[in-house]
Amino acid sequence: MFGFFKKIKNKITEINSDLGIDERNQELFAVSALFDTPDDIIKAAKTLSSSGFKKYDIHTPYPVHGMDDPMKLKPSKLGFFTFFFGSLGTLTAIAMIFYMAGFDYKNIIGGKPFFSLPPSIPVTFELTILLAGAFTVFLVLILFNKLPLNNNPLLDTEYMKRVSSDKFGAIVEADDELFNKDEIIRLFKSLGSSEVNLIYKFKHNELTTERPIFDFKFITLLFLLALITAAVTYFSLNKLIYLPPFNWMSEQFKVKPQTQSTFFEDGYSMRNPIEGSIPRNELPYEYRGLPDSLVKYMSNPLPVSKEVFEKGKTMYDIYCSPCHGYYGKGDSRLNGQFPNPPSLHTDRARLMKDAAIYHIITTGQNIMPAYDKQIPQLNRWAIVHYIRALQRSQNANDGDMNK
Template sequence: MIGKIKNKLKEVNNRNLEQKRSDELYAIGALFDTPDEIMDAAGKTTEAGYEEFDVNTPYPVHGMDQAMKLKNTMVGKTTFIFGFLGTTAALLMIGWMSGIDYQNIIGGKPFFAIPPAIPITFELTVLLGGLATAGLMLTLFNRLPWINNPLHDTNYIKQTASDKFGLVIYAKDKNFNIATVEGFLQSIGGKSIEKINFFEVREDRVRTPIFDFKFIALLAVVTVVTAVTAYGILRYVLFLPPFDFMWKQEKVLPQEKSTFFADGFSMRPPVEGTVSRGYIPYEYQGLPDSVVTLLANPLPINAEVLAKGKQRFDTYCSPCHGYYGEGDSRLRGQFPNPPSLHTDKVRQWADGNIYHVITNGQNVMSSYAKQISRDDRWAIVHYIRALQRALNAKDEDLN
């Protein structure tokens, strides 16, 4: 099989070498010995007014793009534009789904936030930018390379692929004249000046290879083979030895039985008295309201604190107490109606009493100590006081 492939490639190569050239001139090339010579030649070619020329070197020569005065390509701009479109599309998509179409309160988080959107935004940015860049390079900017470029099988290209540096001026240049170009190349130190003609069959005048049926068929086959191979690896191979070491480990899964402990449970309760990091135990947990009357609100009353209290109140308290604390929420009638926060009893409570109820819970209301931080609970207390004062205003409040 391998022998047949080698013979086929050899046959194709020989057929390419046997192609006849036409009388139409493609370019005139010259060779140079050192990087400094080719840099100087490129600069002089630009100064002479030639625009359609190219340089071939056996390795990259730093600064050649400046010497040739090459303009920046559209590749970078294309990547940026389509990457930006990907970013915009991702944010709009997530914003619409989470903030408008399917609003869902999860732990008091806002409907739309930037941090959770970063992974999808990053992926869509890279995906759209990468695909657009690759697609436009193949179809618009660079296109597919010529299989039989006129420079192939010339002494010029053989030397530049080895140890020489070459410069070619194309016949399509507006200032091109055979005698003038040959004289110019000699004047800048060019050696082995060579006229290069087109092949009889010019690839630039036939259908673009990317639209060729064979190319499309090959692309389809490669895509299918790649997809099937990737699926097989991810679905089966990774679960076979020796690749299964990541999921076959000596460990106990949650809720799984254990023969190591006497009670048969694998999950162990924390040591009595354990306090989680960042958690401040509430010393009045489970005690009646009367013992917390001396608790003072440590937060100042300002616009920032009230805004925080309103946000937390709307998230955690309004589903039952309503947005104004009157007990007329959208859940009214489905559960025991919550009391209004504007009754004389609640208005006469100390701040510590309200804080205690939020922290400890009361009747059918559970504790919100785990959902709402300590400072946010105190901010809610300030906001409740603002609601009480607004809905039960006195004459002196207007002064």
């Protein structure tokens, strides 16, 4: 554990020395001076600003009150940005709620209006504060104070250490137009500075033209990060959510289609009506179990209409098509798990009476089971109509073309 930290520490030291951090060249960055009391530093600030220096700065361990006037700083404009982003938050929230609740997903909740102001106030208020506060912090650091900036030559100096703790410091940068080393040292001493120092630039400041973004190590790192992100995403979305306990929504004590029942003796999870029960609004079918010859044929009670055909098609697609195929050609979708039935377009089937087809649907035939318990009476008749239409469509004669 500690060995690991030591390794990191060594590595950091190595990188630092590679980059020339902590090593300084002979190029002057600024002249610095330390003062002992807040009164002295105010005086120093006043003198520096009135002498016409532009690139000077005052460093204090805490904000010294009344520094704005001596340094001739304008009041901070941060508040305008806070106001702007706060207003943006308000508008975003109102627009969001209006779009989501009042337009895109109109959901009736207690009969209330889809969008109204009072229930929108809490969210609007919170988003206002969130945007205003978050942007205040980011802007004060990044836009106003130009941070993070870790290569300023003032960092890692004895000067910075003292002005972080107990002294008050002033610097004049070498870039200033009026910069004159000896004169500034004399000025600081006349102002009562306890210590005047020269601060030199870092060596690594000269290396800023390099482009570490094309570094092999950096690209490898990016690639590895991309790989890890992809792997984690794949794992969590495709594997993790199917592991317990995340999948326990799908493990429930309920009957699922096409599964065996462990509860009922016959092992069927689907329950049929008790033998002899008659559905509401239906009559018992009187030709059950009788051979075709004894069946007294009736005609289809449904009219030939668009609605009936559509109903018939729906029912046919659900109940009949798995074996008979969508067009009645006997092309089962069951992939041989169940023997394919004959085509509905044979002469035998085409010449059958409506009632004979109805009879087969109701009572079953050969290995085809009875469907009277699953399909209501009138829907069976609708299927008959649809089968007729299918037969006609697959065996159209020349005369049909003209219609």
